[in-house]
Amino acid sequence: MAEPLLTFTDRGIYCPDGDFHIDPWRPVDRALITHGHADHARDGMGRYLATEGAAPVMRHRLGDIRLDTVRYGETRTVGGVEVSFHPAGHVPGSAQIRVARRGEVWVVSGDYKVEADGLSTPFEPVRCHAFVTECTFGLPVFAWRPQADVAAEIDAWWRGNAAAGRASILGAYALGKAQRLLAAVDCGIGPILTHGAVENTNAVLRAQGLMLPDTVRVTPETDTKAHPGALVVAPPSALGTPWARRFAGPGGAPSTGFASGWMALRGVRRRRGADRGFVLSDHADWAGLNAAIAETGAERIFVTHGYTAIFRRWLAELGYDAAVVETAYEGESLDADADESDQGGQNAPSPREDLEKGL
Ligand SMILES: [Zn+2]
């Protein structure tokens, strides 16, 4: 029997025929990268291949790397194997990677979500025989409401705070979530301020042509009183810190909100010390995962991160040939910013990390 098209190694997902890895977590010669988040695009690879849309953030984060880029849908031959990148709808530039050999097709999803967010190229299902999927939110309790509804909730919260003379501090990951929120909220309500980690990513994405509203970078010199009724977008770990307390206004302490898929779980918001939780994720919910998997037409499913054991069992009950594979990928991190953290496979608390590193 021929070797499988993709294998799962302690360095990452490997294609023996093409001699390349996908999203490796240890140094390899040739790496195909699904997107710029730190658990997928790591330092130390000999050569990188990624989409044009993912490249600027990767260069910003990883410095002077040997990086070749492709457009969505463009086919390359690597080794003897055909590869192409297809929209994953997770963050700008994010891709599913399709690998084909003599009519056999495997797809590695990276991270994905199926709802169009107005900023990332929307998710496109890709037909395949084997599908390697995340399942960060692979439980029925995770059922997202449309983004427009969540944006309206955030607007109402911001408007109410502004009327009461309070700032609104919204915790959101610096790459992806923050920009998606900036593009979705009603910027007529008041000024928008950004933490440096968010604004650095904004600058990279604006430079590649993405449309974001005007924002004001918060620096140590910023006079926080000069922006009454502001929305302040910051990494989640900035909530509850002295940095956040600077925004006290005539109406008192700022109100804090946290936008994450985890806000669907009772108790998480309270433990995070946020006044409001907004259920918004850059990952597919239960229905999204199931729909995406069905649309691939694949019979073999490999689950990489999230509620893997439960989700694998569910898929097996549906008749799929399903297996869990061990990886170092993270889901939607609760504490550290997923963009910045390097701690594989868990929501390990590391509250200062993204503040110190910035993106
Ligand atoms: Zn990601």
Ligand SMILES: [Zn+2]
């Ligand atoms: Zn990830």
